[in-house]
Amino acid sequence: MCAKDALDHEACLNGPANRIISLSPGGTELLFSAGAGNKLVAVSAWSDYPPEAAELPQVGDSNMLDLEAIVAFEPDLVVAWVDGNSASQLAKIEALDIPVFWLQPRTFEDIASAVQRLAVLTGRKATGETRAEDFLTAIGQLRARYRDVRPVRVFYQVWHEPLMTINDEELIGRAIQLCGGDNVFGHLPRLVPRISTEAVLEANPEAILSGGEDSEDRRWLERWRQYPELTAVERDHLFLVPPSLIQRPTLRMLEGTRHLCQTLEQARAGL
Numbered sequence: 001m002c003a004k005d006a007l008d009h010e011a012c013l014n015g016p017a018n019r020i021i022s023l024s025p026g027g028t029e030l031l032f033s034a035g036a037g038n039k040l041v042a043v044s045a046w047s048d049y050p051p052e053a054a055e056l057p058q059v060g061d062s063n064m065l066d067l068e069a070i071v072a073f074e075p076d077l078v079v080a081w082v083d084g085n086s087a088s089q090l091a092k093i094e095a096l097d098i099p100v101f102w103l104q105p106r107t108f109e110d111i112a113s114a115v116q117r118l119a120v121l122t123g124r125k126a127t128g129e130t131r132a133e134d135f136l137t138a139i140g141q142l143r144a145r146y147r148d149v150r151p152v153r154v155f156y157q158v159w160h161e162p163l164m165t166i167n168d169e170e171l172i173g174r175a176i177q178l179c180g181g182d183n184v185f186g187h188l189p190r191l192v193p194r195i196s197t198e199a200v201l202e203a204n205p206e207a208i209l210s211g212g213e214d215s216e217d218r219r220w221l222e223r224w225r226q227y228p229e230l231t232a233v234e235r236d237h238l239f240l241v242p243p244s245l246i247q248r249p250t251l252r253m254l255e256g257t258r259h260l261c262q263t264l265e266q267a268r269a270g271l
Contacts, residue, residue, distance in 0.1 A: 003117040006082050006104035013099060016123025017077035021059060021070055023090075024081035027103055028053045029250040030111075031079060034119040035127035041073045049244065049252075065089050070098075077101060077121060105249035107174060108139045115251065135251050142178060142257060149180035152264050152271070155205035155232070156183065160220045162194045171249050179261035180268070181207075201227060207267040208232040209260070211243030237267045 002012040021042045022028040028047040031037060037052060045061035047053045059073070060066045062084040070078065075098055080090050082104035090100050101121065105111045112132035119128020154176050158164040166173045168186035176183050184203035185195060208230075210220045221238040224230060232238060241263065245256030 001120055001123075003101070003120045005102040005117070006110075007102045009102070011077075011099050011101045011121065013077065013121060017099075017121050019073065019075045020077045020079060020122070021073060021075045022047065022079045023059070023065065023085050024062070024079075024103070025049070025053075026105075026248045026250055027079040027081055029248060029252070030103065030114050031118055031122070033128075033131055033251045034115050034122060035124035035131075036118060036122035039122055041075065042070070067092060071096060079103060079118070106169070106171060108136065108171075108253065111249055111251065111253060112136050131251065135254055138254050139178075139257070142254075142261060146178060146180045146261055149265075150268055150271070151180055151182040152267050153184050153203070153206040153231075154181040154264070155185065155200055155203065155208045157208065157210040157220055158192055160223075163197060163200075164192055164194055166192055171253065172246055175246065175253065175257040175260050176264075178257060179264045181260075181264050197227075200224075201230065204229075204231055206231050206235070206271060207237040207239060207264065209239045209241050209263065211241050211247055235267070235270050237270060239263045239267070 002010050004010050018039050019041050020039045022031055022040060023044045025047045028043045029049055031040060032050055040056055042057045042059045043053055045058050059069045078093055078098055078100045080100050080102050082102050094100050103114050105114050112135050115132045116128045119125050156166055156172055158166055165185045167188045168183055170191045173183050173186055184205050208224055212220050218240055224233055227233055241260060245252050245259060
């Protein structure tokens with residue numbers, strides 16, 4: 001059984017992978033979505049969803065992996081993340097004839113494809129296909145529903161110091177577009193660009209959204225109230241989006257996108 005990864009490398013296994021290590025929280029979620037959660041023997045730090053993932057042994061984080069621990073688990077497949085894992089560290093794993101499968105979902109279609117490909121490698125093809133198709137069908141329904149709505153000018157804050165946002169190519173940016181939002185920094189070349197407070201004031205968004213550091217933390221949003229000239233502040237359009245639903249490219253992006261669309265509908269009604 002073979003599947004191409006995000007680096008266009010073909011991973012071929014003699015049979016379904018039964019001892020898997022995931023090196024990112026997103027990869028962990030996607031493996032559970034593919035129906036292969038029970039085949040995970042270890043995960044990276046911050047792999048906290050679904051709850052069963054948090055009970056698994058951890059082998060490091062994006063900054064440093066415990067290569068000895070990874071080898072000791074005798075995996076027959078390691079699932080890595082292009083944006084988060086070290087290629088040089090993973091090359092040492094591959095040198096030991098341990099297959100490495102790289103993920104890098106950039107679109108809703110990429111998420112579905114990742115689930116399908118992981119399902120193939122783990123002997124869960126039917127489960128993966130069903131879940132991927134259901135996800136894409138629901139995304140298509142959302143896209144159709146919000147295709148012709150009045151645009152809302154949006155600033156999405158990813159981080160506070162330094163101040164960071166996303167462009168239209170980043171998955172959150174794609175969700176904003178799907179919901180009828182107009183990302184005021186969507187044109188910038190970097191996926192996650194640094195910006196200035198002055199740039200936000202000049203762009204004058206009609207809504208400011210943020211995931212905050214957790215689902216209850218509004219501090220990043222409240223700081224914008226010191227700029228009452230902003231339309232988003234004047235209209236009280238400062239919205240907290242659950243970060244666990246929108247900041248990982250997994251099937252939960254469907255729920256996060258629904259929440260985002262409902263939020264922008266609320267802003268649209270107040271314009």
